[in-house]
Amino acid sequence: MxxxxxxxxxxxxxxxxxxxxxxxxxxxxxxxxxxxxxxxxxxxxxxxxxxxxxxxxxxxxxxxxxxxxxxxxxxxxxxxxxxxxxxxxxxxxxxxxxxxxxxxxxxxxxxxxxxGFQGVVKRHGFHGVGEASHGQHDRQRAPGSVGGSSYPSRVFKGMRMAGRMGQDxxxxxxxxxxxxxxxxxxxxxxxxxxxxxxxxxxxxx
CATH class of the missing domain: 2.40.30.10 (Translation factors)
Structure with missing residues (x-):
């Protein structure tokens, strides 16, 4: 080298x-x-x-x-x-x-x-929950569900969520x-x- x-x-x-x-x-x-x-x-x-x-x-x-x-x-x-x-x-x-x-x-x-602190669309390339129809609003850049209720009753490690981006x-x-x-x-x-x-x-x- x-x-x-x-x-x-x-x-x-x-x-x-x-x-x-x-x-x-x-x-x-x-x-x-x-x-x-x-x-x-x-x-x-x-x-x-x-x-x-x-x-x-x-x-x-x-x-x-x-x-x-x-x-x-x-x-x-x-x-x-x-x-x-x-x-x-x-x-x-x-x-x-x-x-x-x-x-x-x-x-x-x-x-x-x-x-800095970025959402899932910029950080992971998510497309949002869906279109602004059928009663949905302000959901274009939302992460969606992150875990089940009764099972597994927790959020798995490594779930792609909002957080600090860059400086890698x-x-x-x-x-x-x-x-x-x-x-x-x-x-x-x-x-x-x-x-x-x-x-x-x-x-x-």
Whole structure:
């Protein structure tokens, strides 16, 4: 596995040589710093810890400052660990968008936008109880029955009801890198990337 930490900037579209328009998400990926390398001998498994985004020293604990000092870097805002990292990186190395190539298929992990408390129509795709006829009114977005009376005399666990929606950690697979701008550390990825603008995402292969 190889990967990098990035920040979602927004969306745009580009035109290919055939004139076809492609919707893309702009991600500012890296530069990231390798802050720890774990091995099977010392930690029981192999992984590479990378960090992204500068953080003020006054907002960091001494443990964080000393941890990042081992990699000869300042305090970082986001730290992620990649298991079985395929790239041969040492402590203090820098990871940039150069690890990817245009046309490569990647996976993007992020946290979806929070929607707040939503009803069953928006949250689960219900169609409502029925039309506004035969005495029914204000039932177009109602959930309907949620349980029996005499049996089972309770509501089953997992019943789809109204509740908080969004803010889920999701992985979107099969996204393609359309273009790379190494001078700006930008990745243009076709398709939808989870999260709001400015949110942190992981791009991995």
């Amino acid at each position: 190889k990967g990098i930490i990035g920040k979602k900037i927004g969306m745009t579209s580009i035109f290919g040589t055939d004139g076809k328009q492609t919707a893309c998400t702009i991600i500012e990926a890296g530069p990231c710093t390798v802050t720890q390398v774990k091995t099977a001998d010392t930690d029981g498994y192999t992984s590479t810890q990378i960090a992204y985004g500068d953080k003020k020293e006054k907002n960091s604990t001494k443990a964080e400052i000393n941890h990042f000092a081992k990699a000869n870097t300042t305090a970082k805002r986001v730290v992620k660990e990649f298991r079985d990292y395929s790239l041969n990186k040492s402590l203090g190395d820098t990871i940039t968008v150069d690890i990817f190539t245009e046309g490569e298929s990647v996976e993007v992990v992020g946290t979806t936008k929070g929607k 950690r999701v992985k979107v697979k099969g996204l393609k890198i359309v273009k790379i701008f190494p001078e700006k550390n930008y990745l243009l990825i076709s398709g939808s990337v989870p999260g709001h603008n400015g949110s942190i995402v992981l791009i991995q292969k």
